[in-house]
Amino acid sequence: MIKKNCAIITKMHVEVPVDTDFPVGGLLPKKETGASAFLSKYPTYDGRDIVIAILDSGIDPGVPGLQKTSTGKVKVIERFxxxxxGDVNTSTVVKPEDGYITGLTGRRMKIPNDWKNPNGTYRIGVKNAFDLYPDRLKDRIKAEYKKKQWDEGHRKTVSDLNRKLAKFESQQQNNNNPNENEKFEKEDLEAKLDVLNNLDKKNCDSGPVYDCILFHDGEKWLCCVNTSDDNDLSQCPLLGEYSITHEYLPLTKQDSLNFSINVHEKGDVLxxxxxxxxxxTHVASIAAAYFPDSPEQNGLAPGAQVISLTIGDGRLGSMETGTALIRAMIKIIELKQKMNIHVINMSYGEHAHWVDTGRIGDLVNEIVNKYGVIWVSSAGNSGPALGTISTPSDINDEPIISVGAYxxxxxxxxxxxxxxxxxxxxYTWSSRGPTLDGGVGVHLCAPGGAITSVPNFTLRYSQLMNGTSMAAPNCAGAIGILLSGLIQQGLPYSPYLVRKALENTASFIDGIEIPAQGAGLMQVEKAFDFxxxxxxxxxxxxxxxxxxxxCNSKGIYLRTKTNTSKHTFKVSVDPHFLxxxxxxxxxKINFNMKLVLTCSSSFVEFPKHLDLSNFTRMFAVNIDTSSLEEGLYCNFINAYDVNCIAKGPVFKIPITVIQPREITEPKFTVKYNSVPFKSNTIKRHYYVVPNMATWxxxxxxxxxxxxxxxxxxIQSLPRQHCKALETNKTIAVxxxxxxxxxxxxxxxxxxxxVIAKYWANIGEAALDYSISFYGVKPNQPSINMHAAVGIHAIEVQTLQGEEISPSITLKNSVQILKPLEGKIAPLRARDVIPPNRQIYELVLVYNFSITKACEVSPNLALLSDMxxxxxxxxxxxxxxxCNKQLLGCGDAYPSKYTVKLEKGEYVIRLQVRHDRKDYLEKINEAPLLLQQKLANAISMDVYLSYSQALVGGKKAGVTHNSNPYTVVPLYIAPLPSDxxxxxxxxxxxxxTGYITYAKDESGKKVDTYPIKYFLTDNSSPKKTASNGNSSGDKTKADEYNEAVRDLQTSWIAKLDKETAEKLYEDLTKTYPNHLPIHSSYLQLIDPLDKRILPNINKKPNTSLEDLNKVVSTCEKVIENVNEESILAYMATKTDxxxxAAKFKVQMEQQKNVYLECLARKGIALCRIHLLSENADAQLQDIGNVWKSLLKFIDPSDAKVLTSHVLYFAIWHSFVKQQYGRYLKYILKLQEDKPTEDIERRVIEVCQELKWKHLVNYLERMLPSKYPNAYRPF
Known part of the structure; x- marks a missing residue:
């Protein structure tokens, strides 16, 4: 307690005494568990000589309290x-040229003279800062960048343009017939404004990208991250490997994100x-923070050192992954070879469908049971209902100490x-036991809140956080000081003894259920004495x-409705040594214990004695529930050593019995009146839900x-996690x-x-409440309907004659992707489980295209939700x-991750890992489901009869049958193709979507059922009907000659130039008016796939001879096309x-060839103009070509712009120096197929326009949008 002199404040003539004593002991609680008293009694047992591994989101070593231990040692000794x-591929090796190296971003950087590099080579890589930024920091940096680097410049530029446009319109307001140049000037100004406004709307900062330089100075690896604006590496500090140097730095002053480095694979991976x-960081501060000048702010074990093992993936918003968990455990095993790691804290977890199997659980068991590390984990924040323990706290064999929040x-x-x-x-929300298979779930509880240090990037000194995430490190830190005392006294211990000491000495809180507190509130001093x-x-x-x-469960758990009240459970006890x-x-031979078994519950029958040696003993336990009323019954069968009862139970067999009540009340409604609630009062009720009830x-x-x-x-469903059928809401009553x-x-x-008054809600209240059951139950809980099958029949029944009003809504489409390739390869040193269990990766590659912008969610259904x-x-x-830009990522939980995609081509790379190669081979052709959100939901029609469904007659409206359980048939009609x-x-x-059956809104909202509607094959059969292209009166010889001509025509663009020109010359002699010959030749001399964009800094690199050849060829085609006849046909409404069909094909072909040649001619003339020394050369001809195009298309309509015309529009606006129009057209080209070359052309023009804010933004985005390789996993 901080005590200062009291003061008197005088306000409005009333003297108010002010108590300046602040209860600092409650900010990071230690008194409640006896930790403060323990350290007062044993000040040197403060965690010194103890190492705590924190498996979490990473620890900032630069925050207050985490620099040093109480003995002056480095607090955070390892960071991974x-x-x-955070991986950077640094396998690219370069040597300086003239003292400079060029990074993978293209930036040229000078090597400082004081860098010591004996071999003279540097490894280079690239990293996007947003990969390292937490979401909150990312949002802050984006906002600051937009405010400082975009908004001011954008507003000024838009304002200037608006003034110019207003001035121009004012000058032209009396001009009813503006000339061509005046029209272009206005169009250009409007285009500039449109471009700026569109880019402002689409502004999506992907963050700065930094070059990473790695080299070895002969003793250790050193890294430099180039964060300087002018690429001056002397301004960027060098960092050594954290394990050797314990060096860290903020990435930039602006972000204040402290980072450090490690190097793997001989320099290939930074x-x-x-x-x-x-x-x-908050978790680590609770466990072990040390404040030499403010000891009241210390964590539980201020003398302990910590290891930071980041298991949260920043790409997934800090979600833990299997890769991270396995690597963390590998690292613990490796570090155990050079130091003793005593305690693991893991304040992370998810809900598992089952707990008796799993790769991660197997390795967790190995860490504890083989290597002897004490593992502490948070129980979860999903209470107050029972069975809400998160994994890994509930994994098989219970190696972990699971902590609830107090x-x-x-x-x-x-x-x-x-x-x-x-x-x-x-706390009300602290997860409750038991586990899915009857384990205790919560072993003990500890204070679950603290105000302590958080990372510097938050720009905060400290922060309040609460949860079992805070309770676990409170317990882990307490274990640290217990072990510190034992080690200093030279006393042995084991994970099993420590857990037993904590449980057998905890302070049980009266009036609180066992599932919430386990053995009770941890008591440090008593545990130490034990x-x-x-x-x-x-x-x-x-x-x-x-x-x-x-089922070989961890305890006895009776929850389901049964037809008998007597239950017999086979129980086995199997001792295993550390x-x-x-x-x-x-x-092993000498191990023998004489045990006496006790239990205070009269409904439990069990043997009273057990002789246990080093082998499995089995016995039976009978549970008789016949005398139990509705409610929860929790107890243990405790096994005591007859030679030392005082040490408490040797082991406990948890027993949880839930006795539900049958609903016998009228209308299936149960009422409760004037039920009193105080703060944190919890009322539990258990019902056997009526058979036909659905909500x-x-x-x-x-x-x-x-x-x-x-x-x-909550309803617990077999082999499903607790959230499968759950509602958890906080409301005001x-x-x-x-x-x-x-x-x-x-x-x-x-x-x-469960109805609980929130723990912090002061006061008392009396509630009247009731629960009513209703039901419209289908015979098919999920529907899989195929379009080709036709009408789909279902049947529904009601609980008490509820009104039926079926409704089907489809919200997503699903595309099934097959892997383009699948490769299995061994991973490298980081992914070998000691001593030599090699982990392999399977990388599956899926390609897909999007034709309409939408949100997608990839789903590897075979492994999802696990x-x-x-x-x-x-x-x-x-x-x-298509440019290798990373747009999104996800893991085992597909519903958490969606990515917004525009029209384009995309690639998904998916990695699955295992140490058995044959397991990966089993899934190397696994399909991927790509869920695509529909722009508008689609409804399907439901009918009461098959005949009405067949003809699309009267749809099913509201159906009511007063007789419950009556079967009502319904028929779903196929979806119309439109x-x-x-x-x-x-x-x-x-x-995919859902179907509801109830008319009642309360039921319609929650009582939903999934439906899948399978479409027919996307491909359409080829029509055999005539399309007007019949051969007519042609002879076979004519058809043969035409076929040879068409074959030769198709080969013109594929041959070498000399051969192709000879073939072109021969064909034009025979078929001078056959347009495809000229088109094919144009593709040879002016290939579309090598289209060159105008460059503001240099002239076109093409000879005038080739350009004139393009012009002359185009003119040959244009001369053979009757422009007037095409325009007349386009104006015809009905032919x-x-x-008519044959004529339409001919006219469409002529129009397309004509427009292509006009565009090609226009582009060639533009390039000739740029090569000419005469500034006005070709401008008139270019203008004439543009006017000819305007007769056919409106260039402002993006939908009708072909690639040929779009390219000409770009060149036309460029030569006229109308850069607004130029940007409008080139950005349209960028939307269709983005490339780095187009982006650089845009930047050049923005530089010419002096739009500095846009230049900076586009240059900042370049490395992210166009990386040189796929991002590694």
Missing amino acids: DCSGC ELVGVCSSHG VSPEMMVAEYAMRQKLPGAP LVSYHDIQERDVRFQLQCGS NEDEVLPET AVLKLTSNEDSGRFVIHT TSKTDSYISFQVKGDSVLEL LYESEYESQLWLLFD KFPLKSNNTAHYL LRSD
């Missing part, structure tokens, strides 16, 4: 980004290590600025693996003032209006309803455009002649 987000969020009265006033103190208790007293017990290094029932492969045989409605009313309540409902919450339910399954439980180690996809035209939409194989 295990996700791959790893830049930052942080992907504030989370990890809030103390001191924390309430110090951290949360509450008006009054309330009794300490677990560890000292029992450090040499025979079971110190033994874990007891429990398996219950036919690193048992290295345990001496005599140790329920909860109605709440407060009898007094409003209160803040958490409503949580008042006395003025009723509050309603509707949610989906599944019949014949147990529903848990991380910890997956048999495969990891999956990660990266989506690139609702989803295949040719005008992105490629799709099926459509009634008998050969």
Whole structure:
């Protein structure tokens, strides 16, 4: 407590005493767990000699409290980004030329003279800063860049142009017949404004891209990141490898993002290590921060050192990945060879569908059970319902200490600025046990909030964060000081003994359920006494693996509705030694314990004694629920050592029984009146949901003032995580209006309803509430309908005669992508599990195109929604455009990641990893689902009869049958082709959406069912009907000659120039008026795929002879085309002649060839003009060509611009120096197929126009938009 002299403030003649004592002890709580008292008693047991590995979002080593330990050692001793987000490919080796090197961005950089580089070579790479930036920092930098570098210049430029345009229009207001130049001048000004406004709307800063230079000075690797604006490397500090030098620096002064480096693969990979969020730094500060001048701000173990292992991937918004988790564990095993890592803290986790298998869990078990590292993890923030524990806290064998979050009265006033103190208790949202398979879920609880250091990039000294993420490091830090004391006393320990000490000495909180607190609130001093007293017990290094029932669960868990009240569970207890492969045989032989079993619940029958040696013992446990009322029953069968009862249970068999109630009330409505609620009061109800029920409605009313309540409902479904059928909402309940919450339910399954007054909501309230069940149940929970099958029939039944009003909405199309290639290769040294388990990668490549802009979400369905439980180690996809620009990425959870795409060609590269190559071979042809959001939702028609569906008659409206359980048939008609035209939409194989059956809005909102509508083949059969191209009266000889002519014509553009010109000459003699011959020849001398854009800095690199040849050839074609006849045909609305189809083909062909030749001629004339010394040369001819084109197309209409005409429009505007028009046309070309060359032409013109803000923006974007290689995984 900070104490200062009290002061008296006089205000409005009233003296108010001010208490200047601030409860600093509640900012980072240590008193509640006895940690403060322990350190007062043992000041040197402060974590010194202890190393804590933090698996999180990365630790900023530059923040207050994380520079040094209490003994002066470096606090953060290792930093690794295990996700791959910070990787830079530095396999490119260069040597300086004249003291300069050119980076992969194209920037030329001078090597400082004071750099020591014995071999003279440098490795270069490139990194986008936004790869390293957390989302919050990215948003700040974007906003600052836009404000400082864009907005001011943009506003000034637009204002100047508006004034020019207004002045021009004022001068022309009496001119009713402006000349061509005046029209062009106005069009150019308007085009400039359009270009600027469009670019302002599309402004999407992709961040600065920096060159990375890596070299070896003979002793260590050194790195320089070129962040200077003028490419002066002497302004950019050198950084050595963090493991050797412990050096770190802010990337730039503006971002304040501290980073360090590591080097892998002999220099081929540079790893830049930052942080992907504030989370990890806050966690590390709780565990081990040290403030020499403010000890009240210290973490739990100020003397401990920490290792930062980043498992959150910045590309995924700090989501952990399998790759990062496995690499982190590999790094722990490697580091164990040179230092002792004592504790792991992992305040991360997801919800798994099952917990008995999974690649990641296997390695977690190995870390704890083989290498002896104590692993602490957050239980999760998904409460207050039961069974909401996150993974890895619930993985098989329970090697991890799972920690729930507790809030103390001191924390309430110090951290949360509450008006009054309330009794300490677990937070409302802290996840509750048991695990899916009956494990305890929460082993103990610890303070779950703190105000402490956060990374410098936040520009904050400290910040309040709460969650089980904060409780876990509080526990991990406490374990650190316990181990520090044991090590200084020379006493042995094991992960199993430490967990047992914490559980057996925790302070159980009266009135709080076991699933919320486990053994209770951690007590440090008592745990230390336990560890000292029992450090040499025979079971110190033994874990007891429990398996219950036919599923080998971690505990006994009865939740489902059953037809019997008597249940028998087979229980096995199997002792396993720490690193048992290295345990001496005599140790295993001599192990024997005489155990007495106890349990205080009368409904549990069990044996009273058990003799346990080094082999599996099995026995039966009977559960009789016949006498139990509705509610939750939690207890343990405790096994005590008969030789030492005082040390507490040797192991515990958790028992959780949920006794639901059957709904017998009228209209399936259960009511509760005047139920009292205090802060953090939790009421649980369990119901067997009626068979036909599909949704329920909860109605709440407060009898007094409003209160803040958490409503949580869960139904546990087999092999699915807790969120599969869940509702979790925080609402205000008042006395003025009723509050309603509707949610989906599944019949014949147990529903848990939790109503909790939020922990921080002061005051008392009495609630009236009721729950009502309703149902419109289909016989098909999901519908797969194929367009070719026709009408799809379904049946529905109601619970109590509810009104039926079916509605189908399709929101997405799905394209099935097959891999273009799949390659399996061994990964490098970072991905070898010691001693030599090689991990392989499978990289699948998928190509696709988008014809209409949309949002897409890739989904490798085979492995989706699985991380910890997956048999495969990891999956990660990266989506690139045709220029290798990374547009988005995602992992195992496809619903989290969408990417907005414009029309274009795209590539998805997907990586899956495993240490068994044969497993990867099984999926090397796995298809990828590309979900594409529809611009407008599509509805499908539903009918009450097959006949009406067949003819598209009367649709199903509102159907009501007062007799429940009556079967109502419904019929879904196929989707009309005009609702989803295949040719005008992105490629799709099926459509997805949902169907609702209830008329009631509360049911329609939540009671939805998935539907997939499979489309027919996209390809259309070739029509056999005549199209007007019949051969007529031609002889076979005529047809043969024409075929030979057409074949020779097609080869003109493919042959070498000399041969092609001879062939062209021969063909024109025989067929002087056959236009395709000239078109093919033009493609030879002026190829479209090598189209050259005008360059403001240099003249065209083409001979006048070739350009004149293009002009003369085009004129030959133009002379043979009757322009008037084409225009007359285009003006014809209906052609009634008998050969209209044939004539249409001929006229379209003539028009296309004519426009192509006009455009080619115009471009050639423009290039001749630029080569000519006469400034006015060819301008008249160029203008005439432009006028001829205007007869056919409107160049302002982007839809009708062909590539030929668009290129000519670019050249035409360029030679007339109308750069607004030029930009408008060239940006249209850029939209169709973006290239770096086009982008540089745009930059050149913007420089000419002195649009500095736009030049800076486009140059900043260049390296990101046009990288030289795909981003590595």
